[in-house]
Amino acid sequence: MLLSMTMAAQAHAEVSKASFGKMPDGTAVDIYTLKSDAIEAKITTFGARIVSIKTADKAGKVDDVVLGYDTLDGYLADKKTYFGAVVGRYGNRIAHGKFTLDGKTYQVPKNNDDNSLHGGTVGFDQHVWTAKEIPAGVEMTLVSKDGDQGYPGTLTAHVRYTVHHNALRIDYSATTDKDTVVNLTNHSYFNLGGLGSGTILDEEIMLASDKYTPTDAGLIPTGELATVEGTPMDFRKSTVIGKRINDDFEQLKRAGGYDHNWVLRGATGETKTAAKVHDLKTGRVLTVTTTEPGVQFYTGNFLDGSFHSNGVTFSKRTGLCLETQHFPDSPNHPSFPTTELKPGEARHWTTTFTFTTEK
Ligand code: BGC
Helix, strand or coil, rough: HHHHHHHHEEEEEEEEEEEEEEEEEECCEEEEEEEEECCCEECCCCCCEEEEEEEEECCCCCCCCCCCCCCHHHHHHHHCCCCCEEEECCCECCCHHHCCCCCEEEECCCEECCCEECCCCCHHHCCCCEEECCCCEEEEEEECCCCCCHCCCCEEEEEEEEECCCCCEEEEEEECCCCEEEEEECCCEECCCCCCCCCCCCCCECCCCEEEECCCCCCCCCCCCCCCCCCCCCCCCCCCCHHHCCCCCHHHHCCCCCCEEECCCCCCCCCCEEEEEEEECEEEEEECCCCCCEEEEECCCCCCCCCCEEEEECCCCCEEEEEEEEECCCHHCCCCCEEEECCCCCCEEEEEEEEEECC
């Protein structure tokens, strides 16, 4: 029954492809449209990015609920926000851009003060991925050569985006020819009120987590798994995001808001709910499920209004990210779930964004 329903939902999905322009070196960039009965997602081969997700609110009004640009030029001019991108080879930070693997120390680019962020100066977000249509979606592939941004091993990454009724599912997989580390996630900024509707501070969020990884001043985890109990990090019950964001709490002051990794309940590899966001005005609800062990909840604190698209200014806290992933700086924390990948292993992980409405 479930299988036939899934197949029926897939049968309704339409996939089409168009040109999204050319890179400065002439490489062609495409944009795929994935359309089900309930959502329409646009994905570009530049950075395997989600460009838009259109879905209805409780009154049936359709809006785009992720931040992004209409044109490739918009993405090329913005090297800061990672709008909608697949970030890698290592999503989030590696302390001092340094880690040791099999007794050898590797140095990757420091592009965030003294640390490496989202894979380095030319991360996966800056590459044109190859793409092929698959049932209900598109599969993007990137081959990152041995030594790319200082990382060992040729890494082949596949990211599949598929739509199933009201859900956008992302399946990641990676293989390598030498021991390496990998942590890929999607860096979409959601605003369930719709693009241009203001900040996300009035939205409510639930994070299915009892612990988070506190950070130092450079946003590198200290290694501790701290309880959320009695702190503004406690989102076990759905809570308005803006309620405690400016509290006198050292962790929030360091990051200028929420920008932390929450430790999800359940095992790595097991599908579980990570988060649920509710926009009270439009009634839109986003539920995030994943097989990953953590989620970086980031409230767009560093959006500073310097980027715009179609009259919309991307100002502070106008979008929120739910980056389901392994913990930041895992290669330097043997107690964290491992991000090491060895030849012969094929790692597969998945995240699904489901959109519903509530009155
Ligand atoms: C990080 C933020 C960073 C942002 C870049 C997030 O994943 O946690 O600190 O500013 O990405 O857009």
